[in-house]
Amino acid sequence: MNMRLNLIFILIFVIMTTLLVRVYFLSIKSNTYYEELSKRNYINRINKVPVRGVIEDRNGKKLAINQMGFSILIKPHLRSSKNKEKLNNAVEFIEKHFPKYEKKKLLKNYKRKDSAYNHDFVKVVDYIPYEDFFPKYTLFASKENIKVESAVKRYYPYKNVASHIIGYVGKASRLDIVKNELSAYSGIIGKSGLEKYYNDILQGEMGYKDIKVNALNEEIEVLEEKKPSSNNNIKISLDIELQKYIQDIFNYKGGAVIVMDSSNGELLAAASFPEFDNNIFARGISVKEWNKMRNDFNHPFTNKLINGLYPPGSIIKMGVALSFLENGVEENYKVNDTGFIKIGNRNFRGWKRGGHGIVDFNKAIRESSDDFFYKGSLRIGINKISKTLDKLGIGRQTGVDQVNEFYGINPNKDWKQKKYNKPWYVGETVITSIGQGNMLTTPMQMARYTAYIANGKLPTPHFYKKNYKEPVALDFKERHLEMMRKGMYEVMYHRKGTASRHIRSKVKLAGKTGTAQVVSIPQSEKIRMKESDLDYYQRSHAWLTTYGPYKNPKYVVTVLVEHGGHGGSAAGGMVSKIFNKLLELGYIKEK
Structure with missing residues (x-):
């Protein structure tokens, strides 16, 4: 009889403990989790990528600089039969004004990057020099399915002089992004020479702006802001x-x-x-x-x-x-x-x-x-x-x-x-x-x-x-x-x-x-x-x-x-x- 009572008491204790643990999880742990999800629903973080630092020689002459330009993006989810004509119109418009970007390649680039889970505009042209694009800026800015963003490209004014020492940047690979999170946002990373050796200094530190938004994703107020680092230059001993x-x-x-x-x-x-x-x-x-x-x-x-x-x-x-x-x-x-x-x-x-x-x-x-x-x-x-x-x-x-x-x-x-x-x-x-x-x-x-x-x-x-x-x-x-x-x-x-x-x-x-x-x-x-x-x-x-x-x-x-x-x-x-x-x-x- 006592043995049965002991088993019953043990069973009751296990059930009560399980219930208490569950209550704790639902009331405290889950609250933290869902509170974080809730924050994500009404707080948007806009990441700000720093401008890559300039490399200068000992006398201040620029060895690696950033040239200003523009990139072209197309609205996501236009691959369906219903929106296919919009996509074709967008790429044909780009090809018309910049013939070097062929429609076939633009479509391939778009389809490769677009997905059901992506809600951002898809970048199809990485960089067009400022002087080439600016005369046509208003034409592109007026297109509903096209977005224009400012872009920079690394440029080496002395071309092949000291090329092995200065090095160069290139597109960040998946492995690069795993090792260097910032490169996922900048899209580039040092690949050789000083560009690679001092990449952490040159790329700087990310900034961000946390914005409170309503259900319509309209900005209500800025909660917190951190500017990206700006002093990312290095001056070297080379003449x-x-x-x-x-x-x-x-x-x-x-x-x-x-x-x-x-x-x-x-x-x-x-x-x-x-x-x-x-x-x-x-x-x-x-x-x-x-x-x-x-x-x-x-x-x-x-x-x-x-x-x-x-x-x-x-x-x-x-x-x-x-x-x-x-x-x-x-x-x-x-x-x-x-x-x-x-x-x-x-x-x-x-x-x-x-x-x-x-x-x-x-x-x-x-x-x-x-x-x-x-x-x-x-x-x-x-x-x-x-x-x-x-x-x-x-x-x-x-x-x-x-x-x-x-x-x-x-x-x-x-x-x-x-x-x-x-x-x-x-x-x-x-x-x-x-x-x-x-x-x-x-x-x-x-x-x-x-x-x-x-x-x-x-x-x-x-x-x-x-x-x-x-x-x-x-x-x-x-x-x-x-x-x-x-x-x-x-x-x-x-x-x-x-x-x-x-x-x-x-x-x-x-x-x-x-x-x-x-x-x-x-x-x-x-x-x-x-x-x-x-x-x-x-x-x-x-x-x-x-x-x-x-x-x-x-x-x-x-x-x-x-x-x-x-x-x-x-x-x-x-x-x-x-x-x-x-x-x-x-x-x-x-x-």
Whole structure:
């Protein structure tokens, strides 16, 4: 009996608890929910999209701006047989006044965007320039089923100058909208370069206006309003006139040029060649244009400053020499450069037939002796060289404010074992010591590394001051850096320096040439073939990395000429002109 009573009491308790929970939900929880729905019924929120910020160069010249214009929209739900004639009249009216917008495409665009759940006008034309549309504004504004709205389009006044750095905007994809809610309202988002890296700053913050309306959707009062952000501009370190000058004097198919403040990493110019007009993306690129650029062997889409991977060749030799010195190789170390070293059955040859004779650190940099580095690398091994170069930023991102920067490759024994599951061979050590083999770097890495040798601190390259980071002091001895600087000075001015015949700068410079082979030279070839005799795409890449003034380093200028052959002849004249321009523009006060 007691058991039955207990079961009855438990059942009553469960029922009562369930009822109380239900009452709580209906009276309190549901009230909140339905109150929110009610608010939506009488409060309309109008979102206000901020105007995308302008990108300016260091002198206030506009690099990315917004052009005013208009977009055309058509009333929704006109696809039914009853309203079909209204839809046809609307698109025919648009085609009549703007023949480039064909009726067939307009209808396709409308039908794709229109749905039973959409109650907003459907945008069928994104942008028509102000000067083209304004004379016909009253005609369109008088049409019942057509709506006209103001619109903006991104425009790049300097077209293909600094295109990789500035970047471009494009239509926001579904994935973009998921990651960035504001792009659903603006319809655009930064796709590359600074436009993408600083998209959050440039796009600004949304504004809104909450309006109380009646049952007829008529405005009664404004409840709350927040203006969209207006100070969305960014001013960068680039000097667009210097950038344009560099583009004018770069007479090669492909390559890169960097002008960097050696003390703080600020970038005055940075060009990847060939360049392209960013406006073709802002307005919408055609299939023909896309295929032409995509199939160009010189890779105009690649930002070679950070995504171009190249063997550094001989410009890595200062870093390798510093590794020798910090790992116990004597400062007065000398070798007899005979023009080659034999390891196993292979001869590893230097660039100069017959060699350079007795070579020390200074002469090794000045005349770019390969044998000096072959023999020195065998004393300390690849792992120690790799560790030193790692400190100098080789195989690491520089931190520059550009998207998707590559790391490059700073090879060693562990790297090869992990990547290929193979052991490291002695021959790979000697070839790596002169910047060949598996070593790959970016021009930005090489400019940063040169800045360290010039000033003794490793800066972070940047275009926008908010990305500035304090340069890092490393533990190399100052007298060892001075040895490198002296050798680099003699590269430019000693009669046997590898760039001495090509430097005509008014500013005293220090630098290093490099020739990075694209194809290997067969052992059977006794006399090295001239670069000019090779097919263009088999010629070596030419490097010249420099800083100046020599006594008071201010700027680094690093030049890579794809398939340019020798660094001195390909880039010496260009580097001289750039430093002369820096002097003319007042960036350098002393020679």
